[in-house]
Amino acid sequence: MTMRDDLRTALQSQQSSLGDVADARQRLMHGAMLNRDQPANRSWQWAAAVAAVLIAAIVITTFALVKAGGHTTPVPAATPSPHPQVSPTPLSSQLVVPPGTPVILYHDPANFDQVDGVTWDGRTSGRVGVGATSGGNAAPDGSHYQTLDKAAVSPFWADDSTHYCAVVRTKSRDVTGPGMLQIGSSGQQPRNVAKVGTFGAAGLNAGGPTVVACSPGADRAVVYQSGGQGIGVAEFWVIQLSNGRVLWHAGRGTWIAASHDGRYVALADDSFKSTVYGPNGQVAGRIDGTVFTFSWDASVAVVAPNYGGAPSILDWRDGQTVWTCPKSTYQYTQSLPEPGGTHIAIGAADPAYKNTTGFQPVDLFVVGPDGVVVFEKKDVTLFGQ
Amino acid sequence: MTIESGNDRDVAFDSLIGPLVEPGLRLAFSMLGNRAEAEDATQDAITQAWRNLSQLRDRSRARPWFLSIVANRCRNLRRTNWFSTVRIADVFRAAPIADTQNERIDLEQGLARLPLGDRQVLFMRFYLDLPVDEVAASLGISPAAAKGRIYRACKRLRPSLLEEDLT
Numbered sequence: 163m164t165m166r167d168d169l170r171t172a173l174q175s176q177q178s179s180l181g182d183v184a185d186a187r188q189r190l191m192h193g194a195m196l197n198r199d200q201p202a203n204r205s206w207q208w209a210a211a212v213a214a215v216l217i218a219a220i221v222i223t224t225f226a227l228v229k230a231g232g233h234t235t236p237v238p239a240a241t242p243s244p245h246p247q248v249s250p251t252p253l254s255s256q257l258v259v260p261p262g263t264p265v266i267l268y269h270d271p272a273n274f275d276q277v278d279g280v281t282w283d284g285r286t287s288g289r290v291g292v293g294a295t296s297g298g299n300a301a302p303d304g305s306h307y308q309t310l311d312k313a314a315v316s317p318f319w320a321d322d323s324t325h326y327c328a329v330v331r332t333k334s335r336d337v338t339g340p341g342m343l344q345i346g347s348s349g350q351q352p353r354n355v356a357k358v359g360t361f362g363a364a365g366l367n368a369g370g371p372t373v374v375a376c377s378p379g380a381d382r383a384v385v386y387q388s389g390g391q392g393i394g395v396a397e398f399w400v401i402q403l404s405n406g407r408v409l410w411h412a413g414r415g416t417w418i419a420a421s422h423d424g425r426y427v428a429l430a431d432d433s434f435k436s437t438v439y440g441p442n443g444q445v446a447g448r449i450d451g452t453v454f455t456f457s458w459d460a461s462v463a464v465v466a467p468n469y470g471g472a473p474s475i476l477d478w479r480d481g482q483t484v485w486t487c488p489k490s491t492y493q494y495t496q497s498l499p500e501p502g503g504t505h506i507a508i509g510a511a512d513p514a515y516k517n518t519t520g521f522q523p524v525d526l527f528v529v530g531p532d533g534v535v536v537f538e539k540k541d542v543t544l545f546g547q
Numbered sequence: 548m549t550i551e552s553g554n555d556r557d558v559a560f561d562s563l564i565g566p567l568v569e570p571g572l573r574l575a576f577s578m579l580g581n582r583a584e585a586e587d588a589t590q591d592a593i594t595q596a597w598r599n600l601s602q603l604r605d606r607s608r609a610r611p612w613f614l615s616i617v618a619n620r621c622r623n624l625r626r627t628n629w630f631s632t633v634r635i636a637d638v639f640r641a642a643p644i645a646d647t648q649n650e651r652i653d654l655e656q657g658l659a660r661l662p663l664g665d666r667q668v669l670f671m672r673f674y675l676d677l678p679v680d681e682v683a684a685s686l687g688i689s690p691a692a693a694k695g696r697i698y699r700a701c702k703r704l705r706p707s708l709l710e711e712d713l714t
Contacts, residue, residue, distance in 0.1 A: 172654040173674040194593030
């Protein structure tokens with residue numbers, strides 16, 4: 163075989179992993195045509211800059227005229243009020259942020275297949291990628307995401323947004339067998355950490371072990387064994403990733419949540435009260451409600467009476483409420499902490515929102531440590547993060 | 548070419564660029580190695596082609612013109628984009644590689660390590676089978692320079708390669 167033949171074979175093999183492209187022409191042409199009449203990035207920025215200068219000139223001129231006329235018009239104090247943002251057409255410009263900037267990912271309101279991102283201050287947003295029709299999951303900082311249509315397993319992203327943990331079966335799906343906790347990163351073979359929990363035979367739908375925290379930096383993962391039919395928490399383990407040692411374990415509850423580094427674990431019970439365990443398994447606090455997410459520094463937590471209740475943010479050590487959902491009819495759906503920061507993003511569903519995609523649209527509230535909403539996005543579907 | 552208006556322009560654009568979408572997507576995939584990013588780059592390229600259609604004076608040169616837009620989008624994406632789609636499942640599914648496949652795998656891995664420009668010329672020449680002058684037009688260089696680029700890209704893959712091996 164000549165080099166030409168070898169190259170053809172290699173290129174063909176490479177292209178075979180692209181998969182079926184039969185619908186690409188129609189889909190991509192349609193997507194491109196949706197964006198065609200939107201101004202290109204730079205001209206839009208120029209137009210915005212010119213408009214800003216004109217507005218500033220008008221304001222200054224008006225102010226000078228008013229002053230010259232000797233009138234003093236009382237101006238109401240400006241109250242910073244976050245405005246809901248709605249995107250009527252798919253975002254066409256690429257999200258460009260400095261590497262390492264965390265973003266929140268969501269489905270574009272006008273094109274569900276498209277993933278958009280917004281920075282945690284709400285100031286910069288743009289298109290990140292496509293292929294999100296079947297959902298997916300994303301690294302905590304939003305820098306990588308995995309679409310679920312091709313996934314054999316759904317790994318849990320580590321808090322460094324590079325590694326991931328997963329518990330995989332060690333035996334065939336047809337029989338009951340122990341799970342194996344693994345840690346890996348994209349493009350590398352995963353490493354076995356420890357045998358943990360039990361997978362039931364697939365036909366029995368008996369649940370199995372699931373990761374709720376994975377932190378190479380803190381050298382910890384938190385894994386829980388669900389109860390029958392995958393409901394509730396039968397037992398959970400805090401495991402050292404470097405050597406597979408179980409640091410401590412406890413059990414039985416209705417819902418489990420852990421801080422990103424696995425140092426704090428909250429377990430809710432049947433009466434919708436949560437016990438918060440500290441780094442060594444000691445009880446660090448008890449609060450009313452179910453804990454769903456800890457802030458990155460674990461000082462506050464997103465709490466709701468149960469899944470689907472109205473969420474709030476509590477300082478779990480003293481029970482102080484930091485933020486309450488503005489409408490008590492809203493239902494908790496999803497939340498995530500700002501990686502390395504102090505904000506929390508909460509998705510709460512307005513019961514009036516229609517779920518037409520199989521994923522629940524929510525109002526997204528990004529809340530600062532002082533309980534002030536930094537920005538809000540209405541009727542948006544968050545991408546799994 | 549004549550630029551039609553309204554619906555006519557849509558139809559003309561579709562008949563001109565539509566058949567090039569799949570080659571464009573495949574070129575983007577060969578450069579980026581990721582379907583989601585490749586689709587992104589191709590879709591952006593279609594939008595850009597629509598906006599800049601007046602720059603295409605010779606309809607018969609649509610293929611190298613459009614592929615050059617796709618290649619530019621891929622380069623921009625690599626420069627500005629730190630987001631990516633990963634297929635973690637593939638890692639978990641990874642099976643041991645049989646010895647007989649090793650040489651092909653080496654070549655595939657070598658391709659993946661090449662600079663984007665090299666991947667572009669090899670793909671256009673050996674997968675799309677574009678004549679050298681179209682590869683050259685797409686790169687905005689002379690056919691002789693394009694030939695040189697193709698040879699150098701191959702040489703990077705197989706240092707022992709002789710020029711006649713490519714003919």
